[in-house]
Amino acid sequence: SQQGEEDPQALSIQEGENATMNCSYKTSINNLQWYRQNSGRGLVHLILIRSNEREKHSGRLRVTLDTSKKSSSLLITASRAADTASYFCATSVMDSSYKLIFGSGTRLLVRP
Amino acid sequence: NAGVMQNPRHLVRRRGQEARLRCSPMKGHSHVYWYRQLPEEGLKFMVYLQKENIIDESGMPKERFSAEFPKEGPSILRIQQVVRGDSAAYFCASSPELRSLQPQHFGDGTRLSIL
Numbered sequence: 001s002q003q004g005e006e007d008p009q010a011l012s013i014q015e016g017e018n019a020t021m022n023c024s025y026k027t028s029i030n031n032l033q034w035y036r037q038n039s040g041r042g043l044v045h046l047i048l049i050r051s052n053e054r055e056k057h058s059g060r061l062r063v064t065l066d067t068s069k070k071s072s073s074l075l076i077t078a079s080r081a082a083d084t085a086s087y088f089c090a091t092s093v094m095d096s097s098y099k100l101i102f103g104s105g106t107r108l109l110v111r112p
Numbered sequence: 113n114a115g116v117m118q119n120p121r122h123l124v125r126r127r128g129q130e131a132r133l134r135c136s137p138m139k140g141h142s143h144v145y146w147y148r149q150l151p152e153e154g155l156k157f158m159v160y161l162q163k164e165n166i167i168d169e170s171g172m173p174k175e176r177f178s179a180e181f182p183k184e185g186p187s188i189l190r191i192q193q194v195v196r197g198d199s200a201a202y203f204c205a206s207s208p209e210l211r212s213l214q215p216q217h218f219g220d221g222t223r224l225s226i227l
Binding site for chain 2: 033035040041042043044045048068088090096098099100101102103105
């Protein structure tokens with residue numbers, strides 16, 4: 001079964017609105033990462049949050065991590081049409097930190 | 113562009129043929145990872161290699177699939193006697209060293225279609 005599960009599976013918003021995506025996981029982690037994938041392309045690393053961190057910012061991105069609930073959220077503020085993509089969370093677990101375990105992703109559509 | 117390079121981008125094979133997927137990691141990266149992605153799904157780990165060594169192949173099917181990362185040249189993922197179920201996007205990623213805080217950098221993938 002998946003380590004990470006994103007919610008919602010699909011999200012459609014208007015340009016300028018905020019987009020929030022959630023990720024839940026099952027086992028203890030070293031860190032959690034968020035990636036973006038444009039259609040037909042590879043994954044682009046967005047942000048990494050360590051297991052001992054609670055919140056991290058990068059530009060218009062804000063990631064939170066709640067290890068007690070085994071969940072994370074990605075907030076994209078002031079969305080743009082160019083943010084349209086699939087977003088995946090990936091966890092790095094304790095005993096095999098090199099192995100990223102991906103969720104099934106959230107497909108974000110930002111309407112101009 | 114010094115990113116992870118994968119080729120070919122698209123590969124079509126008939127059932128029973130062999131598929132060879134190539135990955136050149138980013139310059140200075142000695143760790144390579146292969147993942148498989150089915151439509152509308154996330155990536156699934158297949159294998160982790162360092163130069164001339166397979167470190168973890170727990171995600172790779174035991175039969176028909178093999179991977180290598182020779183001292184010289186790209187990493188190769190080889191699928192023998194392909195079947196329809198092998199149709200997927202195969203992604204390669206690389207990192208400079210094994211540290212959990214190092215993000216993996218991904219190539220654009222090879223989309224394998226089996227006729």
